[in-house]
Amino acid sequence: MDRGQFVYKLIACISIIFILYALVYNFVIDPGAETFLSHKVDLVRELKPQIWLPVMYVHVGFACVAMASGLINFSSRIYEKHRRFHRLNGYVYVSSVLFVVLTSGYMAPYATGGKINSMGFNLLNILWLLITVTALVHIFKKQIQKHRRWMIQSYAFCFTNMLIHLFTFVFHQVFGIAYVTSYTIGLYSSIALLLIVPQVLLRALKPIGIDPDKGEKRRPVL
Numbered sequence: 001m002d003r004g005q006f007v008y009k010l011i012a013c014i015s016i017i018f019i020l021y022a023l024v025y026n027f028v029i030d031p032g033a034e035t036f037l038s039h040k041v042d043l044v045r046e047l048k049p050q051i052w053l054p055v056m057y058v059h060v061g062f063a064c065v066a067m068a069s070g071l072i073n074f075s076s077r078i079y080e081k082h083r084r085f086h087r088l089n090g091y092v093y094v095s096s097v098l099f100v101v102l103t104s105g106y107m108a109p110y111a112t113g114g115k116i117n118s119m120g121f122n123l124l125n126i127l128w129l130l131i132t133v134t135a136l137v138h139i140f141k142k143q144i145q146k147h148r149r150w151m152i153q154s155y156a157f158c159f160t161n162m163l164i165h166l167f168t169f170v171f172h173q174v175f176g177i178a179y180v181t182s183y184t185i186g187l188y189s190s191i192a193l194l195l196i197v198p199q200v201l202l203r204a205l206k207p208i209g210i211d212p213d214k215g216e217k218r219r220p221v222l
């Protein structure tokens with residue numbers, strides 16, 4: 001197993017576990033998002049749960065579809081043997097990203113922690129949309145390697161929620177910092193990681209990849 005395959009399998013395990021966790025937690029364990037909403041104090045806008053909750057369900061549903069479809073499309077076996085499926089599934093991914101961004105746009109003004117976090121989420125929205133559209137433009141121009149790189153960068157954003165909650169947990173439960181402050185630190189630390197980690201990963205995997213945009217044949221890695 002080469003480095004690319006190892007990284008793919010590791011990301012696949014994390015993604016599958018997180019998809020199951022997100023679905024079970026948000027639709028079965030806490031469908032009213034009571035724990036999360038209990039931290040929303042001093043909101044400038046009044047949050048209407050009868051609208052916010054259904055939007056959140058759509059958000060989580062499409063976020064999970066984006067995570068699953070993105071993961072499938074990074075499989076070199078599927079890419080090589082089922083090009084048509086790769087293309088169709090790619091459109092499923094892009095449409096899901098659009099739905100997640102749209103629903104996120106609705107929820108951002110009510111973000112826990114107020115304006116500073118609303119800004120962070122809006123920044124995420126803009127970045128994710130721009131990066132995903134860039135990946136799409138590259139494949140329309142048949143620039144496979146560039147498409148792959150931008151898709152790896154785009155896919156990283158599927159881990160936003162997981163990272164925010166991981167950071168918030170560490171700062172709040174381990175270091176004893178107030179929940180809302182931990183959430184803000186978590187949000188901005190996640191944005192930084194989501195941009196840095198894919199670049200580090202791409203550099204680490206580069207030596208085993210040959211650039212097909214420059215006319216060379218290559219088996220997709222990750």
Ligand code: HEM
Nearest residue numbers: 022036063104107108110111112121124125157158160161
């Ligand atoms: C793809 C994986 C994602 C999943 C599974 C997910 C899931 C969730 C869930 C369950 C919530 C409700 C509160 C909570 O428990 O956190 C939420 C809130 C939210 N998500 Fe996502 N999300 C994902 C990605 C994103 C992305 C990429 C963005 C931004 C581009 C985003 C923006 C938001 C916003 C603005 C809120 C409201 C935050 C608040 O009220 O403080 N999410 N998300």
